[in-house]
Amino acid sequence: MSTRILSVSYFEDSYQYLEIDKQSGGYFPRPAPQTATVEALLAACRQADEIYINAAMPSALYEWENFPKVAKKYLANVVMQDAREKIGEGSAPQVQHKVLGDVTEAGVTKSRIAYIAVQPEDLTPLWTTFGKFGKKVKAISPLSVALASMAAKIDRPSENFAVVWVGPNSSMITISSPEGVVKVARTVPLGLPQGEAISDPEALRVFSEEFGREFFMTSTFFKQEFREGVPNLLYFLGHTQLADIFREHPLPGAPADVRFSLAEPPVKGISDSQANELVHLIANLYLPDEFSFLPEEAAPARTGDLAYRIALAAMVLIIIGVGFWAYRLNGAKQERLAEYEKQVAAIEKLQDEVLTLRGDVERLQPLVGWKKFYEETFQNRPAWNMVFSELGLLLPENIVIDEFRLIPQRGPVAGKVAGEMSGSIKADNWEAGLEVLRDFGANLQSSPVFEVVDVNYAPEDVQKITKVFNFKIRLNLLKRGSAHAS
């Protein structure tokens, strides 16, 4: 994904522009437009993602000054005050500055600051033209700043250097620090010879001499202003023919190191000659953050932009937070759903098991009746087959049993069947009979067949010589495990 950059240069009251694609591999200029009308420029602005603008800005004042150290928030006012003093009290310049560091002056530490002050008349046309594109406009700077910054960033010179850009009708001479901060810049009304003059050696000689004077004036001013020597490095940029011209007609007083191109091509995909002719547009790609004269309206926009970014960041954080919360909730829900399904499956299995067990119980339940039937018919039957022989064993000689009968009832009760026997005892007296009956009852009670319930004992006829006493014993017949036990 590439960023579409529009680079604009406003020079000699006309616009030139170049569309450049910023890709991961570098900057790739598109073919330069044949006609740079304002309409075409505005159309290009609408399609661009970012816009960078430079202009001659002839009113620009380039200053390097030492200021007393003040708080950062007051620095802009101090610089502005200085600029007003230098330009004139009635002016309202736009000022941009850069703090270069601290210097000691007469034992006092001061801030070394470079600033550029530009009159509104150089900026208003640009603001008017490009104001509607708002945030797309990333920088508006003097051409000198763009050229110096490009040379410094690409070639990284070790000392002050000069850049001479030659335009069709006027040129720009710039002297800059190694970091690309402009120290002196001048627009000179001297352009590349046009038409037949370009091949006229006399015209070219005159051009070189005139340019030499302009450069001499500039370097002299620089020497006076900064107390430094003339830069030893000079770039001639703007046209490929400059090399031929100044080699044929060397610039009077030119430094020893004169170059006609940068060490590396600033963009890719075009020839060196094309790059040299478009260098004033390409230089915008290397504009520093400082010294950008964006309109004041952009300030609130930037504030708004900051607020927007903060809001966006907050929104993203909230979305991430809520999203994470929802993600965890969803995880918890899924866990519970899985647990729910597991429980349902377990309950269904339990229900099936319980239903099966209920069916089994229902099938087996009738056998309870069979058990009871078995107990009543076979298991708990009294030892009928032992009644008579057991009585025969236990019966004393003087007792006669007349009757043994069952007391009618429905089946055995707890394995016992109620019965009754009656008979008589021969004894000398009632007490003797009772004693015999007691022995008999005790024997019955100790028998595994009988269980005595109660005894009824009475004399038959007290007048008889041989006393006979009747008795009646109610008893239970006990169950035996099996008749075969006998």
Next chain:
Amino acid sequence: MRLKAGVIVVGVLIIVQLLMFAYFLSQDKQIIDLALKDLDSRRQQLAAEKADLQNRIKELKSMISAIPPWLLAGFEDPEAGFVEFLDFLQSDTLKAVKGTVTVKSRDFTQTPIPLHQTAFSFKYQFTTTYEAEKFINYLLFQERYPLQVTGFNAKKSETGVVGGDLSVSLLIPARLQIPLPSSSEKVESR
């Protein structure tokens, strides 16, 4: 500017939707928690019922094991059983005690199991207890015919002969229609 506003609106909508989604998730979670509690209660109830039923089946199986299989095999047909019993009575043992038998009422009862009930009355005589007990042993202590003694009387006469009356009910059950379920074995194995 429109793009910014659009981004903000979309962002707010996303946040609102996420919040709603999270709210619904939270509600779902609470509902599932309640349902889980109910399920747990239901599961415990079923587990308790299962344990009770298993114990009951164990008891029933234990009880069934006490019933002789020959009894459960029962009779093919009540009438056939009745006739078979009459044939059983044609025995020298009954003749030895000069016994007579009278068939009395016949009816059908449902409890404790469906069965055909026939009342018999026996009269017999004996002079020695051996004779009487041989007869009683023959009649009551066989393992084929379910009998229930409803009356028993033995009375000695002036001649020393004892006359006995014995009333029994022949209880012929309908054949058991339920084979012992194999599932019960499964239940026990669980």
